[in-house]
Amino acid sequence: MTHWAVEVRNLSKTFGGGRKALDGVSITVAAGEMVALIGASGSGKSTLLRHLSGLVAGDRRAGAGAIKIGGAAVQANGRLSADVRRIRGDVGFVFQQFNLVNRLTVITNVLIGTLGRLPLWRTLLFRFPETERRRAIAALQRVGIADWAFQRAATLSGGQQQRAAIARAMVQGAKLVLADEPIASLDPEAARRVMESLAELNRGDGVTVIVSLHQVQFAMRYCPRTIALRSGQVVFDGPSAALTPQKLAELYGAEAEELLLGEAPTPAKTSPRGTIGFPRPVEALAIAAAG
Amino acid sequence: MAQAIADPAPSTRPPDALRRSLGSALLYGLGFAILVWSYQGADIRPMALFADAGNMATFAAEFFPPDFAQWRYYISEILITLQIAVWGTFLAIIFAIPFGLMAAENLSPLWLRQPVRRLMDSFRAINEMVFAMLFVVAVGLGPFAGVLAIFVHTTGILAKLFSEAVEAIDPRPVEGIRATGANVLEEILYGVIPQVIPLWVSYSLYRFESNVRSATVVGMVGAGGIGVVLWEVIRGFYFAQTCAVMLMIIVTVSLLDMLSSWLRRRFL
Ligand SMILES: Nc1ncnc2c1ncn2[C@@H]1O[C@H](COP(=O)(O)OP(=O)(O)O)[C@@H](O)[C@H]1O
Ligand SMILES: [Mg+2]
Numbered sequence: 393m394t395h396w397a398v399e400v401r402n403l404s405k406t407f408g409g410g411r412k413a414l415d416g417v418s419i420t421v422a423a424g425e426m427v428a429l430i431g432a433s434g435s436g437k438s439t440l441l442r443h444l445s446g447l448v449a450g451d452r453r454a455g456a457g458a459i460k461i462g463g464a465a466v467q468a469n470g471r472l473s474a475d476v477r478r479i480r481g482d483v484g485f486v487f488q489q490f491n492l493v494n495r496l497t498v499i500t501n502v503l504i505g506t507l508g509r510l511p512l513w514r515t516l517l518f519r520f521p522e523t524e525r526r527r528a529i530a531a532l533q534r535v536g537i538a539d540w541a542f543q544r545a546a547t548l549s550g551g552q553q554q555r556a557a558i559a560r561a562m563v564q565g566a567k568l569v570l571a572d573e574p575i576a577s578l579d580p581e582a583a584r585r586v587m588e589s590l591a592e593l594n595r596g597d598g599v600t601v602i603v604s605l606h607q608v609q610f611a612m613r614y615c616p617r618t619i620a621l622r623s624g625q626v627v628f629d630g631p632s633a634a635l636t637p638q639k640l641a642e643l644y645g646a647e648a649e650e651l652l653l654g655e656a657p658t659p660a661k662t663s664p665r666g667t668i669g670f671p672r673p674v675e676a677l678a679i680a681a682a683g
Numbered sequence: 684m685a686q687a688i689a690d691p692a693p694s695t696r697p698p699d700a701l702r703r704s705l706g707s708a709l710l711y712g713l714g715f716a717i718l719v720w721s722y723q724g725a726d727i728r729p730m731a732l733f734a735d736a737g738n739m740a741t742f743a744a745e746f747f748p749p750d751f752a753q754w755r756y757y758i759s760e761i762l763i764t765l766q767i768a769v770w771g772t773f774l775a776i777i778f779a780i781p782f783g784l785m786a787a788e789n790l791s792p793l794w795l796r797q798p799v800r801r802l803m804d805s806f807r808a809i810n811e812m813v814f815a816m817l818f819v820v821a822v823g824l825g826p827f828a829g830v831l832a833i834f835v836h837t838t839g840i841l842a843k844l845f846s847e848a849v850e851a852i853d854p855r856p857v858e859g860i861r862a863t864g865a866n867v868l869e870e871i872l873y874g875v876i877p878q879v880i881p882l883w884v885s886y887s888l889y890r891f892e893s894n895v896r897s898a899t900v901v902g903m904v905g906a907g908g909i910g911v912v913l914w915e916v917i918r919g920f921y922f923a924q925t926c927a928v929m930l931m932i933i934v935t936v937s938l939l940d941m942l943s944s945w946l947r948r949r950f951l
Contacts (some may be wrong), residue, residue, distance in 0.1 A: 487859060495881075507863055507866075607730060
């Protein structure tokens with residue numbers, strides 16, 4: 393490949409309240425790299441990854457930034473490209489949690505990776521070709537959870553769900569995988585397995601991987617290169633080995649501790665069932681009865 | 684805490700307590716005034732129940748024993764009522780799915796959502812009986828008018844309930860699907876529907892139960908089924924037969940309620 397796998401030029405994002413989540417970010421990642429994105433919480437890691445997949449658009453003004461993936465524009469100056477959906481088909485995304493649809497089986501969740509390339513009549517009828525089903529099982533085998541293929545996703549542990557999301561990216565045939573703190577809520581052993589699956593995808597299939605991490609140890613262990621963010625700005629971009637405790641202290645001051653020790657796993661944001669919630673059956677019946 | 688309660692300090696009520704209790708006194712007063720005002724218009728005459736106690740007793744006595752002589756006919760009409768409810772509910776579900784999705788805030792843009800919501804509001808605002816009378820004029824006497832009446836009204840109710848279920852979903856798995864390059868239809872089918880299906884099934888079954896009751900009533904304006912029979916025996920003062928019909932309706936509705944709540948439990 394002659395072009396960069398990912399090219400971000402001068403990207404800025406200001407959320408309501410004038411707070412800059414991204415502030416003139418420029419990075420390039422070559423095809424086949426495995427890059428860690430580190431930074432304390434609130435530094436802009438998730439925001440950057442979501443921009444890369446075109447799930448969010450940057451600030452809307454001339455010169456506010458552009459993103460290209462595989463040479464194709466994802467967005468420029470706050471406007472998503474018309475074929476952002478086609479580009480997303482080549483980009484796998486693994487979120488920190490809740491990647492899967494709980495009530496669907498694991499294999500269906502993995503087959504969702506094929507939606508972008510299958511004809512609509514098939515996907516609307518849930519008719520996946522046999523070859524795709526076999527690829528899905530093979531991917532689940534690679535990440536080590538083929539035995540769970542026909543169970544509901546809700547029955548998987550957190551680490552297994554993350555690996556199912558990686559299997560989805562495999563079946564998708566993604567050339568680039570973005571993983572947003574995929575190990576943040578996992579115990580060390582589960583975290584290690586998820587990182588191994590990502591590394592395997594990178595080494596085995598030559599997939600470019602950008603993985604945001606909270607803990608610098610994992611970056612040093614799995615990613616040759618690290619990009620560090622602080623308050624929406626790139627403060628370091630170079631070999632992970634250069635991230636000594638001294639260097640981190642220089643970059644982050646007191647915040648460095650959070651990255652080094654790996655603070656207690658961030659509690660999952662309150663489940664929406666807890667906050668918004670389905671109407672409880674009693675309420676529901678009351679609504680149904682009215683009218 | 685315990686100390687704060689035991690504390691004899693005078694500030695046990697917030698400073699605006701007086702204003703608030705005045706407000707609630709006004710509210711009670713208003714409620715009472717409305718009751719008084721409605722008393723005459725509603726022609727409330729409790730004494731009428733007792734004045735002709737003797738007549739009432741004879742009237743009640745005429746209901747017993749119930750006359751089941753024509754039970755075959757009643758059953759066949761009850762079956763028609765059930766069939767009206769089945770089709771009215773079925774059509775309503777089919778239409779409530781797209782309307783419910785179009786009325787959901789997290790899926791649908793304002794220009795589409797608002798008109799759909801207003802249309803559903805008007806379907807809901809008008810009672811089945813009114814729709815039934817209109818459809819009797821439009822398509823003639825008989826069960827089809829009943830089906831249409833129940834269909835339109837129930838569409839309004841289910842679309843609202845369906846859209847509320849959609850608004851309460853977890854958006855994150857849906858975003859995961861979007862990130863694979865899926866289109867909106869696929870996002871809905873794989874991300875939204877699986878999350879709402881238990882509630883949708885439950886609402887639909889519940890509506891089916893109440894539509895069985897509605898179907899007996901819409902029959903009374905000529906829209907087919909056991910309601911027509913009920914209206915005829917009441918109007919003809921055949922009270923023993925009225926009693927039989929009412930008993931059979933009660934049994935049918937209770938059985939269906941049990942069946943449907945059993946089904947609902949399996950889905951929730
Ligand atoms: N949707 C949003 N609306 C408003 N502010 C946001 C939103 N998403 C992120 N932010 C803000 O942007 C900053 C960066 O957040 P984020 O990218 O989530 O950081 P990280 O993933 O590194 O923890 C934070 O200050 C956060 O509060
Ligand atoms: Mg984040």
